[in-house]
Amino acid sequence: xxxxxxxxxxxxxxxxxxxxxxxxxxxxxxxxxxxxxxxxxxxxxxxxxxxxxxxxxxxxxxxxxxxxxxxxxxxxxxxxxxxxxxxxxxxxxxxxxxxxxxxxxxxxxxxxxxxxxxxxxxxxxxxxxxxxxxxxxxxxxxxxxxxxxxxxxxxxxxxxxxxxxxxxxxxxxxxxxxxxxxxxxxxxxxxxxxxxxxxxxxxxxxxxxxxxxxxxxxxxxxxxxxxxxxxxxxxxxxxxxxxxxxxxxxxxxxxxxxxxxxxxxxxxxxxxxxxxxxxxxxxxxx
Amino acid sequence: xxxxxxxxxxxxxxxxxxxxxxxxxxxxxxxxxxxxxxxxxxxxxxxxxxxxxxxxxxxxxxxxxxxxxxxxxxxxxxxxxxxxxxxxxxxxxxxxxxxxxxxxxxxxxxxxxxxxxxxxxxxxxxxxxxxxxxxxxxxxxxxxxxxxxxxxxxxxxxxxxxxxxxxxxxxxxxxxxxxxxxxxxxxxxxxxxxxxxxxxxxxxxxxxxxxxxxxxxxxxxxxxxxxxxxxxxxxxxxxxxxxxxxxxxxxxxxxxxxxxxxxxxxxxxxxxxxxxx
Numbered sequence: 001x002x003x004x005x006x007x008x009x010x011x012x013x014x015x016x017x018x019x020x021x022x023x024x025x026x027x028x029x030x031x032x033x034x035x036x037x038x039x040x041x042x043x044x045x046x047x048x049x050x051x052x053x054x055x056x057x058x059x060x061x062x063x064x065x066x067x068x069x070x071x072x073x074x075x076x077x078x079x080x081x082x083x084x085x086x087x088x089x090x091x092x093x094x095x096x097x098x099x100x101x102x103x104x105x106x107x108x109x110x111x112x113x114x115x116x117x118x119x120x121x122x123x124x125x126x127x128x129x130x131x132x133x134x135x136x137x138x139x140x141x142x143x144x145x146x147x148x149x150x151x152x153x154x155x156x157x158x159x160x161x162x163x164x165x166x167x168x169x170x171x172x173x174x175x176x177x178x179x180x181x182x183x184x185x186x187x188x189x190x191x192x193x194x195x196x197x198x199x200x201x202x203x204x205x206x207x208x209x210x211x212x213x214x215x216x217x218x219x220x221x222x223x224x225x226x227x228x229x230x231x232x233x234x235x236x237x238x239x240x241x242x243x244x245x246x247x248x249x250x251x252x253x254x255x256x257x258x259x260x261x262x263x264x265x266x267x268x269x270x271x272x273x274x275x276x277x278x279x280x281x282x283x284x285x286x
Numbered sequence: 287x288x289x290x291x292x293x294x295x296x297x298x299x300x301x302x303x304x305x306x307x308x309x310x311x312x313x314x315x316x317x318x319x320x321x322x323x324x325x326x327x328x329x330x331x332x333x334x335x336x337x338x339x340x341x342x343x344x345x346x347x348x349x350x351x352x353x354x355x356x357x358x359x360x361x362x363x364x365x366x367x368x369x370x371x372x373x374x375x376x377x378x379x380x381x382x383x384x385x386x387x388x389x390x391x392x393x394x395x396x397x398x399x400x401x402x403x404x405x406x407x408x409x410x411x412x413x414x415x416x417x418x419x420x421x422x423x424x425x426x427x428x429x430x431x432x433x434x435x436x437x438x439x440x441x442x443x444x445x446x447x448x449x450x451x452x453x454x455x456x457x458x459x460x461x462x463x464x465x466x467x468x469x470x471x472x473x474x475x476x477x478x479x480x481x482x483x484x485x486x487x488x489x490x491x492x493x494x495x496x497x498x499x500x501x502x503x504x505x506x507x508x509x510x511x512x513x514x515x516x517x518x519x520x521x522x523x524x525x526x527x528x529x530x531x532x533x534x535x536x537x538x539x540x541x542x543x544x545x546x547x548x549x550x551x552x553x554x555x556x557x558x559x560x561x562x563x
Contacts, residue, residue: 008385008466010381010385012377012378012380012381012385013377013378013381013382013385013390013393015374015377015378016374016375016377016378016379016381016382016393016441017378017393019374019378019433019437020393020396020397020400023430023433023434023437024396024400024403024434024438025396026411027408027411027412027415027434028403028408028411030410030411030414030415031407031408031410031411034410034411034414083305086301086305087302087305087306089298090298090299090301090302090305091298091302093295093298094295094298094299094302099549099550101302101306102549102553103545103546103549104306104309104310105306105309106545106549106552106553107309107310107313107541107542107545108309108312108313109541109545110491110495110538110540110541110542110544110545110552111313111495111538111541112494112495112496112497112513112537112538112541113495113497114497114513114516114517115495115513115516115534115537115538116312118516118517118520118530118534119312119315119316119531119534120312121520122315122316122319122527122530122531123311123312123315125527127328127330128327128328128329128330128332128527129332130311130315130332132330133330133331133332136331144330164309164312167309169556169560172553172556172557173556173557173560173561176553176557176561210561211561214560214561215560218560221402221404224404225404225405225406227406227498228497228498231517232517232520246404246406249406249407249409250406250498253409253410253413253502254501254502259410259414262409262410263410263411266404266406266407266408266409266410267407269404269406269407270402270403270404270407273402273403273404274402277402
């Protein structure tokens with residue numbers, strides 16, 4: 001009996017392979033196929049060539065979605081990066097109660113995204129909101145603010161809510177990376193006269209570059225698919241100021257019921273995500 | 287040894303406590319609101335420490351909405367999905383890791399690419415399949431969807447754990463007369479248990495927290511999971527915020543429990559699944 005038996009591996013994998021075929025390859029093909037159909041749940045379904053893609057590209061709302069998702073994604077990823085960095089640096093330096101601190105750090109990750117949206121809607125409530133009250137107590141604003149009255153504030157509001165749910169993952173990745181750095185490197189740099197900030201810049205950062213890029217990649221592509229927070233929080237408003245690309249796809253599926261255009265815009269969402277992932281992977285290889 | 291550039295430990299604790307307090311504010315706010323009477327909910331400036339904590343919001347929530355149904359649906363959905371994904375995923379991960387075969391590489395690449403596909407993009411194909419099978423508004427429809435959503439990451443997590451398992455141990459067991467499948471169940475599984483637990487817990491939470499697919503696939507309380515149930519409470523013109531927070535708290539409870547009970551597995555799983563692939 002051969003110890004390493006490829007045929008055994010194949011049988012072991014058969015169910016897994018079947019799942020990949022049925023659950024990924026087939027739906028992906030179906031998406032591709034649907035995107036070429038005139039499938040609007042009104043007219044009979046016919047082949048439509050690139051018609052749906054053309055219609056999506058001509059749609060003003062699609063481009064609003066593209067613009068908002070870029071702002072949203074850059075804002076979320078940047079804030080998540082700084083938040084995750086701060087908490088990971090602090091937690092890598094402490095020893096007592098580390099487990100408790102780490103648990104507290106990942107709590108927002110475990111909250112259902114749609115529930116996060118609801119919670120933040122309550123926190124941002126214009127009449128009884130705790131955010132208004134705290135900002136007034138600190139003296140940053142003089143009267144209660146409403147994120148629903150100002151497009152910029154609305155975008156900032158959804159970015160903050162989404163960042164809140166994404167900091168834990170970034171924190172976990174960076175914390176693991178920081179903890180894997182041998183402390184002897186710090187000692188050596190200290191002997192050479194490097195200050196704290198210099199050591200962070202020239203010892204820590206280069207060594208955590210790989211995990212950092214993975215964290216940024218995952219945060220970026222996950223923020224591109226965020227709508228479960230936005231649906232309860234602002235529903236894309238006011239005046240489409242938080243109408244991200246995902247919301248456009250969502251509306252095609254649930255509001256206009258145009259599955260052809262929904263599939264075509266879903267393809268665009270995938271293309272953009274894949275392009276971003278490609279850029280990150282290119283830098284990781286380098 | 288200090289591992290970070292932050293030399294001052296007191297400062298580290300200070301910043302960590304301040305930062306985590308801010309992060310905990312939404313949770314704290316949900317918890318206190320869930321136990322407030324109306325008189326303390328709708329006031330400004332808001333009440334930070336309720337003077338008369340009450341269970342009324344929970345009572346009203348269960349009276350006005352079929353919340354038990356939501357909880358039951360969510361439990362069925364997550365249990366079945368987790369068991370299915372963990373078992374099949376475990377076999378697949380073990381195969382890819384220790385029995386390389388021609389299709390193994392293909393499966394691995396597909397799983398990585400799948401993580402890039404936005405679930406929103408595949409919503410239409412899955413909806414078409416589910417309605418073709420006549421499963422709309424049926425818990426099964428969400429089990430199907432969540433297998434797609436959780437399977438790739440579960441396999442990647444378990445593969446990362448199996449990769450670090452010494453091959454020689456399996457080989458020597460087989461030489462000693464153990465069957466290959468016997469070696470899997472008697473040797474690999476006990477040692478790989480943390481990885482399997484990580485994958486199972488993350489699968490459970492992702493399925494429990496899923497909203498988008500459930501929202502499209504279900505329309506009545508005979509299939510709606512808790513995330514859709516909580517969202518439906520918001521649908522009215524006037525939102526009962528203290529009831530809303532009670533519902534939000536119930537929907538978040540499994541997550542909070544796992545975070546404190548199984549923090550180690552969660553962190554290991556998320557790190558392994560993300561970095562080692």
